[in-house]
Amino acid sequence: MYDTEKLATDVNQTETKISARNVQVYYGDTHAIKDVNVDIDAKAVTAFIGPSGCGKSTFLRCINRMNDTIDVCRVEGDIKIDGEDIYDKRVDPVQLRAKVGMVFQKPNPFPKSIYDNIAYGPRIHGLAKNKADLDEIVEKSLRRGAIWNEVKDRLHAPGTGLSGGQQQRLCIARAVATEPEVLLMDEPCSALDPIATAQVEELIDELRDQYSVVIVTHSMQQAARVSQKTAFFHLGNLVEYGDTSQIFTTPQDERTESYITGRIG
Numbered sequence: 001m002y003d004t005e006k007l008a009t010d011v012n013q014t015e016t017k018i019s020a021r022n023v024q025v026y027y028g029d030t031h032a033i034k035d036v037n038v039d040i041d042a043k044a045v046t047a048f049i050g051p052s053g054c055g056k057s058t059f060l061r062c063i064n065r066m067n068d069t070i071d072v073c074r075v076e077g078d079i080k081i082d083g084e085d086i087y088d089k090r091v092d093p094v095q096l097r098a099k100v101g102m103v104f105q106k107p108n109p110f111p112k113s114i115y116d117n118i119a120y121g122p123r124i125h126g127l128a129k130n131k132a133d134l135d136e137i138v139e140k141s142l143r144r145g146a147i148w149n150e151v152k153d154r155l156h157a158p159g160t161g162l163s164g165g166q167q168q169r170l171c172i173a174r175a176v177a178t179e180p181e182v183l184l185m186d187e188p189c190s191a192l193d194p195i196a197t198a199q200v201e202e203l204i205d206e207l208r209d210q211y212s213v214v215i216v217t218h219s220m221q222q223a224a225r226v227s228q229k230t231a232f233f234h235l236g237n238l239v240e241y242g243d244t245s246q247i248f249t250t251p252q253d254e255r256t257e258s259y260i261t262g263r264i265g
């Protein structure tokens with residue numbers, strides 16, 4: 001078996017943001033994640049790739065404890081962000097999810113105005129002292145989401161009235177409004193057309209100056225375009241992890257090679 005722990009250390013030349021050790025995930029009797037060890041870089045984009053059902057989304061959801069919301073799901077092992085154990089009893093999962101934002105496959109704006117979609121998180125986390133403060137957070141977040149120019153004249157229109165690509169950028173703006181440090185994205189472009197996909201990919205590239213971004217994708221072209229590091233999962237194992245250029249040009253494991261050349265998947 002490939003020594004992922006050793007490789008995770010070898011390739012990690014920058015600051016580590018998230019470190020996972022001996023992570024196991026079970027859904028009842030199904031062993032979905034098998035002893036995963038990985039160090040994920042700060043201020044970089046890391047792609048999780050692999051065939052359907054290999055555990056990419058399950059592992060992604062461990063990073064903000066979204067699996068806690070699934071009754072049959074059990075997570076073992078250690079996951080630390082900035083050296084702090086996110087599964088410690090003292091950690092409030094709601095606070096954690098403000099720090100570790102998530103964007104889903106299907107854009108899911110709240111049935112509220114564009115303004116209130118963004119203001120929701122800062123309001124519940126008490127991030128704004130007054131209305132002027134909140135206005136500033138809303139503008140800054142929409143600019144960060146690369147959608148400000150398209151919505152600045154209709155902030156009080158419903159978020160659900162935007163196009164799919166605009167809704168996804170609104171959801172990214174909503175995720176950044178609570179000043180997260182990590183952004184998890186589960187196939188964020190799979191419901192988008194090629195133009196909207198290109199806009200979101202460009203945005204992901206800009207976001208890495210400030211956040212650690214982890215993206216699950218079925219598109220190897222997308223992983224190659226947006227990420228600096230790639231992790232290949234297969235049957236619940238993290239088979240190979242390294243610089244994206246290395247994974248796509250000189251994979252070390254034959255399962256990775258089979259996947260990227262289209263022989264498995």
Ligand SMILES: Nc1ncnc2c1ncn2[C@@H]1O[C@H](COP(=O)(O)OP(=O)(O)OP(=O)(O)O)[C@@H](O)[C@H]1O
Nearest residue numbers: 027030032051052053054055056057058059070072
């Ligand atoms: N809520 C759940 N309850 C029970 N089993 C689950 C649940 N979610 C995922 N699984 C199982 O865990 C395994 C990993 O699934 P997961 O969705 O993480 O894979 P994935 O690589 O993200 O797949 P895909 O690319 O198809 O989205 C699969 O065997 C799946 O059936």
